[in-house]
Amino acid sequence: MMFALARQDGRRSLSRRARRLSALALAVALTAAGCTAPASPDPEVLSAATDAPSRPAQPDDAALTTYSYGPRPAQTADLILPASLTERTEELRTPSGSEAPAPQVVDVVVLVHGGGWDAAYDRSSETEVARDLTDDGIVVWNLDYRGVGAADPLDEGGWPGTFEDVAAGLDLLPHALGEAGLAPGRVAVVGHSAGGTMALWLAARHTLPDGAPGAAPLVRPDLVVTQAGVNDLKTAGAEGPVEGAVQALMGGSTSGVRDDRYDLASPTALLPLGVPTLVTTGDLDAVVVPSVATDYAEAAQAAGDDVTLAVIPGEDHLSPQNPRSDAWAAVRDWMAERGISSA
Template sequence: MLRRRTFLAGSIAAAAALAGCAPDPVGELVDEDGAVTTTHEYGDDPAQVCDLILPSGEARGTVILVHGGFWQAGYDRSLEDAVAADLVADGYAVWNVDYRGVGAGGGYPATFADLAAAVDLLATVGPDAGVAIDRVAIVGHSAGGHLALWAAGRHLLPEDAPGANPALSPIAACSQAGVNDLVAAQAESVGGGAVASILGIGPDVPVPADLAATTSPQQMLPLGVPQLIVTGDADVLVPPWLSEDYAPVATAAGDDVRLEVVAGEDHFAHLDPGSDCWAQVRAWLIDVIG
């Protein structure tokens, strides 16, 4: 049995932001096991929202989830619902984020600015909700894997880059079937022009070096945090070589990187709590945040 309460954000949220505290949530959901989900806005667009999902007891750590969809509009954080529930059932707090995609106000720089704002909002919402933010890992799938690594490297960005000066920096990052190298993905037309659409360049145009340096994880290395790079060898949407090529480069740059290539699993196995791909993530989370 679910109980739902809805709140108006409006002037209350604005006043809270001006006061330097977290705005009130715009919705709350309590499930039969006592887990509580509150929805928080970081902008006026319907996609500029995040869910904080708390276990019934004290959280053992916090996981930020970033959904995929080749950065396109039409996909949202509900893609992560099953793995979010799995994490919460095991005692983790989850921050499940949404962002604007290409075709609905997203692209460069908006999608990057959105992801940064979503992560940074946790720095305020978390403590107010009793969630420690010193043990936060970020996990993203597909395009969300790219964004997860990018978010973990925001502390490297120059002052004028979208997402610079993070209020919260994850201590570990996982890319599940991620587009970890935008330069190579653009050159090989991974996602049928998806990289060109997120960066706002032509389909046959190489990613400019200065843009890659602030948007593409492989060109931002070293990120300075432990990373899990996991892919399935049956993935035909984001080819495994994007993970297999990234990991040794990141390791050579000085990062602590674990590469797992899972036999027989495809692109969407990562969203299934019963998959071997997800089991790799769960084991890694124990190592990095407990």
């Protein structure tokens, strides 16, 4: 389809979001026609295009707990529970009777940040959209991972470490929910830019051969969203504005590496995913140009996947980080139509 458009507990100041833009109206079947990219200005550097839009914070009662899935600082994820759940989870943690109550089943949105897989960037770029979700009563798992170019070699990501990190981080979700007396219902993974690549890869893990990094997942996403994602690592690693970022992630070019890492990492190479997929792009995106989204949507549909393509007029590469944008409204609408609901 195509739209025109060690663990630490804490409380964080999360604001009530402004009423989001009205639902995007037009939804039609995806066809090859209409999937070409418009002309775009000179591309920017991928890793320099991820500063989150600012917005004044208003305090509320959302609860944030940070979990570690490994020993390094970036090997963490935040479980953010909306205010509507905080009292209920306290009851579930401390049952008064001899029998513990059954865990409450909740839908979860997993956020995977972008930044060109560069170690300088982290999950804080997803703060605003995380707030938007929790303000509407939706549980969030904001996932971090090791990137490339870290000062300490132990913090260095790349292949396969970055992929193993996001896999381990997603698989920790049921444990984190269980500590709050909750259990996962529908799980939607939403990634922006470099995180869009990782989101699709997380949805494809069940297709990986035994022994491959990330194989045998404990958590299989029910929905996946790639927002301005680098959806085909093989093509992007061979030419184009993000070639350097991809090669840094993968440890070389497609012709320079001698193993099958690109086949095990690139979402396009792993099609079909077998997971309903939303592919978004802004028609003004000069970092990951719109043709990357349209090409992936066509390939995924041809492979048999349930795919929705959203090309958002007037939006750029950073728009998905802004909860007031049409780009984010498209994601919220698509997930709501597919059953992601408030706790």
